[in-house]
Structures are given as structure tokens and as C-alpha cells.
Amino acid sequence: MDGENYVGKLNDYAQKTRSVLYYKELGSDGSDHSKTFTLRAVINGRVYPNGVGKNKKEAKQNAAKQALIGLELQDPGYSTADENESSTSGQPNGQLNDSLSSFNDKMNHLGYDALQVQSNFNSQDGMIPYLKVNGNIKKTPSENSSTHLATASFTADFDSVERLGRGGFGHVYKARRKLEKRFYAVKIIRFKEKAQREVEALAKFQHPNIVRYHTAWTEPSEYKSDSSSSDSDSTSQSSSSSSAQYLYIQMELCDKKTLREWIDEKNGQQRDHKRREEGLTIMKQIVNGVVYIHSENLLHRDLKPANIMFGNEGEVKIGDFGLVTEDNKSDENLIERTKSTGSKSYMAPEQRSHSTYDRKVDIFALGLIYFEVLCNIFTHSERSEIWEDIRGQKPPTGFALKFPQEHKLITSMLCAMPEDRPEASEVKTELETISLTPVGAQKKKLCWII
Ligand code: ATP
Numbered sequence: 001m002d003g004e005n006y007v008g009k010l011n012d013y014a015q016k017t018r019s020v021l022y023y024k025e026l027g028s029d030g031s032d033h034s035k036t037f038t039l040r041a042v043i044n045g046r047v048y049p050n051g052v053g054k055n056k057k058e059a060k061q062n063a064a065k066q067a068l069i070g071l072e073l074q075d076p077g078y079s080t081a082d083e084n085e086s087s088t089s090g091q092p093n094g095q096l097n098d099s100l101s102s103f104n105d106k107m108n109h110l111g112y113d114a115l116q117v118q119s120n121f122n123s124q125d126g127m128i129p130y131l132k133v134n135g136n137i138k139k140t141p142s143e144n145s146s147t148h149l150a151t152a153s154f155t156a157d158f159d160s161v162e163r164l165g166r167g168g169f170g171h172v173y174k175a176r177r178k179l180e181k182r183f184y185a186v187k188i189i190r191f192k193e194k195a196q197r198e199v200e201a202l203a204k205f206q207h208p209n210i211v212r213y214h215t216a217w218t219e220p221s222e223y224k225s226d227s228s229s230s231d232s233d234s235t236s237q238s239s240s241s242s243s244a245q246y247l248y249i250q251m252e253l254c255d256k257k258t259l260r261e262w263i264d265e266k267n268g269q270q271r272d273h274k275r276r277e278e279g280l281t282i283m284k285q286i287v288n289g290v291v292y293i294h295s296e297n298l299l300h301r302d303l304k305p306a307n308i309m310f311g312n313e314g315e316v317k318i319g320d321f322g323l324v325t326e327d328n329k330s331d332e333n334l335i336e337r338t339k340s341t342g343s344k345s346y347m348a349p350e351q352r353s354h355s356t357y358d359r360k361v362d363i364f365a366l367g368l369i370y371f372e373v374l375c376n377i378f379t380h381s382e383r384s385e386i387w388e389d390i391r392g393q394k395p396p397t398g399f400a401l402k403f404p405q406e407h408k409l410i411t412s413m414l415c416a417m418p419e420d421r422p423e424a425s426e427v428k429t430e431l432e433t434i435s436l437t438p439v440g441a442q443k444k445k446l447c448w449i450i
């Protein structure tokens with residue numbers, strides 16, 4: 001520590017600007033001899049980079065220092081502001097600054113400790129990312145006098161762009177990053193609250209069954225598709241709104257085939273004796289991912305086959321964290337959005353109708369996914385007939401006989417009352433006990449009648 005009282009300075013700032021300041025403890029790492037503590041400052045909901053120290057006090061000083069650096073970058077000269085001046089801090093893009101500043105500490109989780117990207121929306125061109133190394137702005141050798149060290153630009157930095165998907169909120173492209181000649185998936189969404197939550201969650205997660213986040217940046221316009229593409233969608237009109245910002249999320253590239261396609265393929269095959277076994281392997285991985293998400297005190301809220309992807313080795317990768325939220329929290333905006341844009345088919349009853357719900361909504365969705373993974377449904381009309389029944393714990397005839405253990409587990413996951421559904425960790429344990437040996441010659445004959 002350099003002896004400066006950063007905590008005091010930050011308190012002064014908070015008082016002057018009537019800001020709400022608090023510190024969030026993020027726990028400790030290492031053995032007793034070399035323990036480090038991590039804290040971060042949150043000002044008016046804006047999260048600042050982590051401060052690390054040998055004790056909580058030192059970590060707090062460092063967290064305050066990080067926040068002061070962040071504040072200085074966003075609003076140079078703030079420290080001389082009086083109350084009136086401070087009220088002008090709500091610049092049009094102030095909220096976006098709020099959101100982006102929180103990327104930094106999330107990136108730490110992924111090993112980007114030293115390298116952080118901070119953007120400044122006060123600049124005329126919408127965004128100027130800085131490379132921040134250990135809290136100091138560092139200049140690259142090629143830019144001696146400028147503080148603008150790196151600009152991220154999808155069109156400049158990537159080539160071989162190909163659209164992968166178009167979801168309710170944005171577009172996802174496969175693109176090759178020129179620098180490392182590697183392909184990634186880049187999701188582009190309007191930078192609103194959903195976008196912030198999605199990127200915060202992704203950056204925080206580090207799990208083999210969750211799509212891996214690499215980095216994110218904003219641009220004042222959305223990527224315009226090639227004119228030869230059949231897009232008649234929003235890409236061509238995307239930059240029309242001058243205040244709009246688009247968030248580009250670079251993540252690992254998964255297989256084009258999602259679990260949705262896997263299920264559809266299996267349904268098309270009529271009889272596939274590997275379906276049950278493969279389905280179990282898939283479910284175990286999805287549940288592993290969900291156990292992890294819930295252990296982070298978050299819920300996904302939009303689990304459905306189209307949001308379950310596969311990695312290079314066929315391993316499950318849960319994606320689309322656009323509706324992620326903290327557990328046990330009521331958030332009117334997001335709930336409203338869930339009702340109007342989330343996938344109703346997989347929504348738990350209380351998610352459809354109540355204003356509060358918890359992680360058990362994910363369990364309900366998982367129960368439906370497991371059912372769909374196993375059950376051969378031939379046509380859309382058959383699916384719609386079956387669907388409401390299974391949501392009410394009534395599987396089609398023969399299902400219970402064919403899949404006795406799975407049936408028991410699935411119906412428990414589809415309990416109407418959230419508290420009656422098992423926790424993700426309990427589902428995980430149950431899945432481990434599912435035996436794939438035939439249930440008996442007689443019952444075997446019944447196999448694949450569904
Ligand atoms: P929605 O809300 O409608 O489900 P969305 O706009 O939130 O969609 P995603 O679900 O994240 O977007 O992505 C849309 C589609 O893009 C996915 O179903 C998948 O096909 C594809 N996709 C998303 N991320 C990746 C990735 N990392 N690798 C490969 N494909 C991806």
C-alpha cells in the first residue's frame with residue numbers, strides 16, 4: 001500500500017455527490033500464510049474493479065483506489081465538483097458507463113487480472129476502450145502520446161463472418177478474429193439491462209458446461225450483414241438511433257447444432273437405442289452447469305433446448321444468459337420481459353403468473369427438457385397435445401414403464417409447488433443413480449413404444 005487513504009477520498013466523493021457507496025466482500029483465497037482478500041466498491045449500483053489485499057482493510061483501500069481510478073476515467077475532475085455539478089453526472093450514456101465498468105472485475109475471474117478494458121462514453125465517437133494494466137493506463141509502443149490504446153471493432157478485427165442465430169434480442173455470428181486466427185461466436189445486442197446482466201454473468205462463470213466468455217465491447221452501431229445475405233432484419237437499420245449502443249460479446253464457438261436440433265433429429269429417427277444413454281449424459285452435464293449457476297446465487301430463467309449448445313468434444317455448453325438474475329429477487333422489469341419474451345413452454349407456473357420466484361423455475365424447465373430428451377414425439381401437433389399434460393406431471397402412456405427412474409425424477413421436477421421440486425444438486429445425485437441396464441425382458445419389449 002502507498003499510504004494514501006483512498007477509502008476516505010471515496011467517502012468524500014460519495015458524500016459530495018450524494019452517491020450510495022458500499023463495499024462488497026468477495027471472500028478470500030490462498031492458504032493461511034498467503035491469504036488474500038477481495039473487495040469491490042459499488043457506487044450507485046456501479047461496480048468497480050476488485051481490490052485485493054493481505055487483509056480486508058488493505059483490500060478495501062485497493063477497492064477504493066480502483067473506484068477512484070474508474071471515476072477519474074469516466075469523469076475527469078470529479079473531485080472538484082460541487083453538488084450541483086455532480087448532478088450533471090447523468091450524461092446520456094452514463095448508464096452504459098455503469099454497465100461497462102463492471103466488466104473489469106468480472107474479467108478477473110477468467111484470468112484477465114492484469115488486462116482490463118474500460119470504455120468512456122463521454123468521447124465523441126461513442127466508445128474509446130483503454131487498456132488498463134494493474135489500474136494504470138498503459139500506452140502501447142505504437143501510440144506514444146495517446147491514451148487510446150485499443151479500439152475494438154468487429155468489422156476491423158474479425159473476418160469470415162457468418163450468421164449463426166437470431167434470437168429474441170440479438171444476432172449471433174461466427175467470426176474469425178484476425179489476430180489469433182481463431183473462430184469465435186460474437187453475440188450482438190442492444191446495450192440495455194439485459195445485455196449488462198448477460199455479460200456480467202458470463203464473465204463471472206468458469207465452468208466446463210457453460211459457454212466460455214472471452215471479452216466484450218461496445219460499438220455505436222450493430223454489425224451490418226453482407227448485402228448478399230437474405231437478412232431482412234434489423235441489421236440494416238441498426239445504427240439509426242444515435243443514442244443506441246451495441247454490446248458485442250465474444251465467446252467460444254459452439255456447434256451449430258443445439259439441443260433443440262439434437263432432439264428433433266432423434267425424433268426423426270423413430271428408434272434410437274442410444275437416445276436414453278446419450279440423453280442421460282447430456283442431462284448430467286446440463287445439471288452440472290445449473291448446480292454451478294445456482295451455487296453462484298443466480299438463476300438462468302430461460303433454460304430450453306435452443307439455449308443448450310455443444311462444444312468441440314460434444315460436451316454441453318449452457319448459453320443465453322439474457323434473463324439471468326439473482327436468486328430470490330423480484331425485479332419487475334425482468335419479470336415483465338420474461339413474460340413477454342422468454343419461452344413460455346418451459347416456464348414454471350409461478351414464473352408465468354407470480355412476481356416472485358426462485359431458482360426452482362430452472363428445475364421445472366430442466367424437468368421438461370429431460371422429458372423431451374427422452375420422449376419420442378413425432379409431430380408438432382402431438383407435441384402440443386402432450387405438452388400441457390407433461391407440465392401437469394402427466395406423461396404419455398408407457399413413459400413411466402419405459403423410463404421408471406427418469407419418470408420419477410421428472411415428475412418430481414415438475415411439481416406445481418416450487419418447494420416440492422428438488423434442488424439442482426439433488427437432481428444431480430438422482431441422475432447418478434439412474435441405471436441404464438434394461439429393466440427386464442418384459443419391460444424391454446415395451447421399450448421404444450413411445
Ligand atoms: P433467445 O432469447 O431468442 O433464445 P438470444 O437472442 O438471447 O435468443 P442466444 O440464445 O444466446 O440469443 O443465441 C441465439 C442462437 O445463436 C442460439 O440458439 C444458437 O443457435 C446460436 N449461438 C449462440 N451462442 C452461440 C455460441 N457461443 N456458439 C455457437 N452458436 C451460438
Ligand code: MG
Pocket residue numbers: 167168306307320
Ligand atoms: Mg436463446
